[in-house]
Amino acid sequence: MKPLKAYRDPAFINSKEARSLRILAEYLEPKSRLEQEGVEDTIVFFGSARLKEDSIWCQAARTLAFRLTQWSKGLATTAQRRFVVCTGGGPGIMAAANRGASEAQGRNVGLTISLPREESVNPHVTRELSFHFHYFFMRKFWLAYMAKAVIVFPGGYGTLDELFEVLTLVQTKRMTKHLPIVLFGTSYWNEVINFDALVRHGTINAEDVNLVHRTDSVDDAYDWIVRQLTEHALGQPGAML
Numbered sequence: 001m002k003p004l005k006a007y008r009d010p011a012f013i014n015s016k017e018a019r020s021l022r023i024l025a026e027y028l029e030p031k032s033r034l035e036q037e038g039v040e041d042t043i044v045f046f047g048s049a050r051l052k053e054d055s056i057w058c059q060a061a062r063t064l065a066f067r068l069t070q071w072s073k074g075l076a077t078t079a080q081r082r083f084v085v086c087t088g089g090g091p092g093i094m095a096a097a098n099r100g101a102s103e104a105q106g107r108n109v110g111l112t113i114s115l116p117r118e119e120s121v122n123p124h125v126t127r128e129l130s131f132h133f134h135y136f137f138m139r140k141f142w143l144a145y146m147a148k149a150v151i152v153f154p155g156g157y158g159t160l161d162e163l164f165e166v167l168t169l170v171q172t173k174r175m176t177k178h179l180p181i182v183l184f185g186t187s188y189w190n191e192v193i194n195f196d197a198l199v200r201h202g203t204i205n206a207e208d209v210n211l212v213h214r215t216d217s218v219d220d221a222y223d224w225i226v227r228q229l230t231e232h233a234l235g236q237p238g239a240m241l
Helices: 016-036 056-073 093-103 136-145 157-171 186-192 195-200 206-211 218-232
Strands: 042-046 084-087 109-113 130-133 147-152 181-184 213-215
Touching: 016 130, 016 136, 042 056, 042 093, 042 157, 056 084, 056 093, 056 181, 056 218, 084 093, 109 136, 130 136, 136 147, 136 157, 147 157, 147 218, 157 181, 157 206, 181 218, 186 213, 195 206, 213 218
Parallel strands: 042 084, 042 147, 084 109, 109 130, 147 181, 181 213
Antiparallel strands: none
16 A cells, blocks of 8 residues: 555644644635635624524624625626625524625625534535634634624624724734724623723723724614725725735
Protein backbone atom coordinates (compact mmCIF):
# COMPACT_ATOMS: atom_id res chain seq x y z
CA MET A 1 0.00 0.00 0.00
CA LYS A 2 1.26 3.47 -0.87
CA PRO A 3 1.88 5.78 2.07
CA LEU A 4 -0.65 8.57 2.51
CA LYS A 5 0.22 12.07 1.43
CA ALA A 6 0.25 14.39 4.40
CA TYR A 7 -2.78 16.40 3.27
CA ARG A 8 -4.80 13.18 2.86
CA ASP A 9 -3.87 11.77 6.25
CA PRO A 10 -6.79 12.32 8.69
CA ALA A 11 -4.55 11.66 11.69
CA PHE A 12 -2.27 14.52 10.69
CA ILE A 13 -4.93 16.92 9.37
CA ASN A 14 -6.87 16.60 12.64
CA SER A 15 -3.79 16.91 14.85
CA LYS A 16 -2.73 19.98 16.81
CA GLU A 17 0.31 20.27 14.54
CA ALA A 18 -1.99 20.92 11.56
CA ARG A 19 -4.20 23.46 13.35
CA SER A 20 -2.79 26.32 11.26
CA LEU A 21 -3.77 24.44 8.09
CA ARG A 22 -7.34 23.99 9.35
CA ILE A 23 -7.58 27.67 10.21
CA LEU A 24 -6.24 28.63 6.80
CA ALA A 25 -8.74 26.30 5.15
CA GLU A 26 -11.59 28.15 6.92
CA TYR A 27 -10.28 31.34 5.31
CA LEU A 28 -9.44 30.10 1.81
CA GLU A 29 -12.42 27.82 1.11
CA PRO A 30 -15.12 30.42 1.90
CA LYS A 31 -13.13 33.07 0.01
CA SER A 32 -12.96 30.86 -3.08
CA ARG A 33 -16.64 29.94 -3.01
CA LEU A 34 -17.89 33.48 -2.34
CA GLU A 35 -15.83 34.72 -5.29
CA GLN A 36 -17.17 31.95 -7.52
CA GLU A 37 -20.74 32.89 -6.55
CA GLY A 38 -20.10 36.59 -7.18
CA VAL A 39 -20.93 37.73 -3.64
CA GLU A 40 -19.32 41.14 -3.15
CA ASP A 41 -20.62 42.06 0.31
CA THR A 42 -23.39 41.34 2.78
CA ILE A 43 -26.05 42.65 5.15
CA VAL A 44 -25.67 40.59 8.32
CA PHE A 45 -28.55 39.63 10.61
CA PHE A 46 -27.69 38.65 14.19
CA GLY A 47 -30.22 37.36 16.72
CA SER A 48 -31.34 34.50 18.92
CA ALA A 49 -31.62 30.95 17.65
CA ARG A 50 -34.28 30.33 20.32
CA LEU A 51 -36.99 32.65 19.05
CA LYS A 52 -39.99 31.04 17.36
CA GLU A 53 -40.82 31.90 13.78
CA ASP A 54 -44.18 33.40 14.76
CA SER A 55 -42.58 35.87 17.20
CA ILE A 56 -42.80 39.56 16.33
CA TRP A 57 -39.03 39.76 16.01
CA CYS A 58 -38.75 36.80 13.62
CA GLN A 59 -41.55 38.22 11.53
CA ALA A 60 -39.76 41.57 11.42
CA ALA A 61 -36.46 39.93 10.44
CA ARG A 62 -38.17 37.99 7.66
CA THR A 63 -39.89 41.08 6.27
CA LEU A 64 -36.78 43.25 6.50
CA ALA A 65 -34.61 40.63 4.77
CA PHE A 66 -37.23 40.30 2.04
CA ARG A 67 -37.32 44.04 1.37
CA LEU A 68 -33.55 44.51 1.50
CA THR A 69 -33.08 41.60 -0.90
CA GLN A 70 -35.57 43.08 -3.35
CA TRP A 71 -33.71 46.39 -3.15
CA SER A 72 -30.28 44.81 -3.62
CA LYS A 73 -31.47 42.77 -6.60
CA GLY A 74 -32.61 45.99 -8.23
CA LEU A 75 -29.04 47.26 -8.13
CA ALA A 76 -27.63 44.38 -10.18
CA THR A 77 -25.90 45.55 -13.34
CA THR A 78 -23.26 42.82 -13.47
CA ALA A 79 -22.87 39.23 -12.33
CA GLN A 80 -21.68 40.51 -8.95
CA ARG A 81 -24.18 40.37 -6.07
CA ARG A 82 -24.26 43.29 -3.67
CA PHE A 83 -25.57 43.41 -0.10
CA VAL A 84 -26.53 39.75 0.15
CA VAL A 85 -28.39 38.73 3.33
CA CYS A 86 -26.07 36.74 5.61
CA THR A 87 -26.75 34.99 8.93
CA GLY A 88 -25.23 32.42 11.23
CA GLY A 89 -27.30 29.85 9.36
CA GLY A 90 -29.20 28.44 12.33
CA PRO A 91 -32.84 28.64 13.52
CA GLY A 92 -34.76 31.56 15.03
CA ILE A 93 -33.85 35.02 13.78
CA MET A 94 -31.29 33.52 11.41
CA ALA A 95 -33.80 31.25 9.70
CA ALA A 96 -36.30 34.11 9.49
CA ALA A 97 -33.81 36.38 7.70
CA ASN A 98 -32.65 33.62 5.34
CA ARG A 99 -36.30 32.81 4.62
CA GLY A 100 -37.15 36.41 3.80
CA ALA A 101 -34.24 36.65 1.38
CA SER A 102 -35.20 33.34 -0.22
CA GLU A 103 -38.82 34.44 -0.61
CA ALA A 104 -37.55 37.50 -2.48
CA GLN A 105 -35.82 35.00 -4.79
CA GLY A 106 -32.43 36.20 -3.65
CA ARG A 107 -29.35 34.19 -2.80
CA ASN A 108 -28.35 34.31 0.85
CA VAL A 109 -25.47 33.14 3.03
CA GLY A 110 -25.42 30.91 6.11
CA LEU A 111 -22.32 30.54 8.30
CA THR A 112 -22.95 27.72 10.77
CA ILE A 113 -20.67 26.60 13.60
CA SER A 114 -19.93 23.25 15.25
CA LEU A 115 -21.62 23.12 18.66
CA PRO A 116 -21.96 20.42 21.35
CA ARG A 117 -25.66 20.22 20.50
CA GLU A 118 -25.36 20.12 16.74
CA GLU A 119 -27.80 22.30 14.83
CA SER A 120 -28.07 21.81 11.08
CA VAL A 121 -28.22 24.70 8.67
CA ASN A 122 -31.71 26.08 8.22
CA PRO A 123 -33.45 25.09 4.96
CA HIS A 124 -33.61 28.64 3.57
CA VAL A 125 -29.87 29.17 3.08
CA THR A 126 -28.71 29.03 -0.54
CA ARG A 127 -27.02 25.65 -0.90
CA GLU A 128 -23.92 27.01 -2.66
CA LEU A 129 -23.51 29.65 0.05
CA SER A 130 -23.79 27.39 3.08
CA PHE A 131 -20.58 27.26 5.14
CA HIS A 132 -19.74 25.27 8.27
CA PHE A 133 -16.98 26.34 10.66
CA HIS A 134 -15.06 24.74 13.49
CA TYR A 135 -13.39 27.94 14.72
CA PHE A 136 -15.62 30.67 16.12
CA PHE A 137 -13.09 33.38 15.32
CA MET A 138 -12.97 32.40 11.64
CA ARG A 139 -16.76 32.44 11.45
CA LYS A 140 -16.82 35.86 13.10
CA PHE A 141 -14.15 37.06 10.68
CA TRP A 142 -16.36 36.22 7.70
CA LEU A 143 -19.43 37.76 9.33
CA ALA A 144 -17.58 41.05 9.87
CA TYR A 145 -15.32 41.08 6.80
CA MET A 146 -18.11 40.84 4.22
CA ALA A 147 -20.60 43.06 6.07
CA LYS A 148 -21.64 46.49 4.84
CA ALA A 149 -24.49 46.70 7.37
CA VAL A 150 -25.43 44.80 10.53
CA ILE A 151 -28.90 44.33 12.01
CA VAL A 152 -29.02 42.96 15.55
CA PHE A 153 -32.24 41.45 16.85
CA PRO A 154 -32.75 40.30 20.46
CA GLY A 155 -30.47 37.46 21.43
CA GLY A 156 -28.35 35.91 24.14
CA TYR A 157 -24.64 35.38 24.76
CA GLY A 158 -23.80 34.64 21.13
CA THR A 159 -25.65 37.70 19.82
CA LEU A 160 -24.11 39.94 22.46
CA ASP A 161 -20.66 38.58 21.63
CA GLU A 162 -21.18 39.33 17.93
CA LEU A 163 -22.59 42.80 18.64
CA PHE A 164 -19.75 43.85 20.93
CA GLU A 165 -17.10 42.46 18.60
CA VAL A 166 -18.43 44.65 15.79
CA LEU A 167 -18.86 47.67 18.08
CA THR A 168 -15.27 47.29 19.32
CA LEU A 169 -13.91 47.16 15.77
CA VAL A 170 -15.87 50.28 14.81
CA GLN A 171 -15.13 52.20 18.03
CA THR A 172 -11.39 51.54 17.83
CA LYS A 173 -11.38 52.24 14.08
CA ARG A 174 -9.78 48.88 13.38
CA MET A 175 -12.68 48.58 10.97
CA THR A 176 -12.20 51.47 8.58
CA LYS A 177 -15.28 50.95 6.41
CA HIS A 178 -18.53 52.70 7.28
CA LEU A 179 -20.69 50.09 9.02
CA PRO A 180 -24.27 51.00 9.94
CA ILE A 181 -25.48 48.99 12.94
CA VAL A 182 -29.17 48.64 13.79
CA LEU A 183 -30.44 47.46 17.17
CA PHE A 184 -33.95 46.17 16.52
CA GLY A 185 -36.26 45.92 19.53
CA THR A 186 -35.75 48.98 21.70
CA SER A 187 -37.46 47.70 24.86
CA TYR A 188 -35.27 44.60 24.84
CA TRP A 189 -32.02 46.42 24.20
CA ASN A 190 -32.77 49.23 26.67
CA GLU A 191 -33.23 46.59 29.37
CA VAL A 192 -30.29 44.36 28.42
CA ILE A 193 -27.62 47.01 27.67
CA ASN A 194 -27.49 50.26 29.62
CA PHE A 195 -25.37 52.38 27.28
CA ASP A 196 -26.07 55.49 29.36
CA ALA A 197 -24.57 53.79 32.42
CA LEU A 198 -21.41 53.05 30.44
CA VAL A 199 -21.17 56.74 29.58
CA ARG A 200 -21.92 57.78 33.16
CA HIS A 201 -19.15 55.54 34.51
CA GLY A 202 -16.74 56.87 31.90
CA THR A 203 -16.10 53.50 30.25
CA ILE A 204 -17.27 54.71 26.83
CA ASN A 205 -17.57 58.19 25.32
CA ALA A 206 -20.96 59.80 24.87
CA GLU A 207 -20.59 59.69 21.08
CA ASP A 208 -20.08 55.92 21.22
CA VAL A 209 -23.79 55.55 21.97
CA ASN A 210 -24.46 56.84 18.46
CA LEU A 211 -22.64 53.93 16.86
CA VAL A 212 -26.02 52.14 16.80
CA HIS A 213 -29.40 53.10 15.38
CA ARG A 214 -32.26 51.84 17.55
CA THR A 215 -35.70 51.10 16.18
CA ASP A 216 -38.83 48.94 16.40
CA SER A 217 -39.93 49.67 12.86
CA VAL A 218 -39.17 47.61 9.76
CA ASP A 219 -39.85 50.69 7.63
CA ASP A 220 -37.43 52.81 9.65
CA ALA A 221 -34.73 50.12 9.65
CA TYR A 222 -35.11 49.60 5.90
CA ASP A 223 -35.04 53.31 5.06
CA TRP A 224 -32.04 53.99 7.32
CA ILE A 225 -29.98 51.07 6.02
CA VAL A 226 -30.74 51.81 2.36
CA ARG A 227 -29.83 55.46 2.90
CA GLN A 228 -26.56 54.53 4.63
CA LEU A 229 -25.59 51.97 1.99
CA THR A 230 -26.48 54.29 -0.87
CA GLU A 231 -24.38 57.09 0.59
CA HIS A 232 -21.38 55.11 1.84
CA ALA A 233 -21.18 51.69 0.20
CA LEU A 234 -22.57 51.66 -3.33
CA GLY A 235 -19.34 52.97 -4.77
CA GLN A 236 -17.17 50.62 -2.69
CA PRO A 237 -17.94 47.03 -3.71
CA GLY A 238 -16.09 44.18 -2.12
CA ALA A 239 -15.21 43.04 1.36
CA MET A 240 -13.05 45.25 3.54
CA LEU A 241 -12.23 45.95 7.17
